Amino acid sequence: QVQLQESGPGLVKPSQTLSLTCTVSGGSISRGTYYWSWIRQPAGKGLEWIGRIYTSGSTNYNPSLKSRLTISVDTSKSQFSLKLSSVTAADTAVYYCARDTLTLDAFDIWGQGTMVTVSS
């Protein structure tokens, strides 16, 4: 079955760029009924949708992060990536990648999550 796995540094310095990659295995990233999303969760808090990408490269971003955010896709590697610039302590969170299935209008498959701490 389809699995998602996040990877990237667990520690980022303030003002630098947070970079994460999600690798999709067990299925095609290019299938037309899916978007691929990033979602984050600060410790002890709720979930925040960050943004999503279609395999064509079309993106939607959360307006609260849009000025600092870039999401990209590499279909040849079955990966999509997140870059968040000028990070602060407020960006410390568990970051999840998730499959955004259009036929369900929901996130039906999630990665296990990766903790990113912003600290000097």
Place this chain on the structure above:
Amino acid sequence: EIVLTQSPATLSLSPGERATLSCRASQSVSSYLAWYQQKPGQAPRLLIYDASNRATGIPARFSGSGSGTDFTLTISSLEPEDFAVYYCQQRSNSPPWTFGQGTKVEIK
């Protein structure tokens, strides 16, 4: 941005009891509402999509209802593994998608 408000924040119940969780949207989301379950240290798991459809493999004791701005997740008889945090999430006409703040179902 559509705001989702979940109530109560915490629900204290015993195994075998019925759980009723509420999610209210700041404007209509039609039936574009999903429910997720999250256990400590785990990613959320999709339970319900489009307000009332159970996701693959979800037991029949979980049911969802509602449309427009008011939605309910019901767990008919709580099993020990159901004690967790539950989130609602909306998909209206266009992003950003938003989540409620969560309801924790704890053992009484």
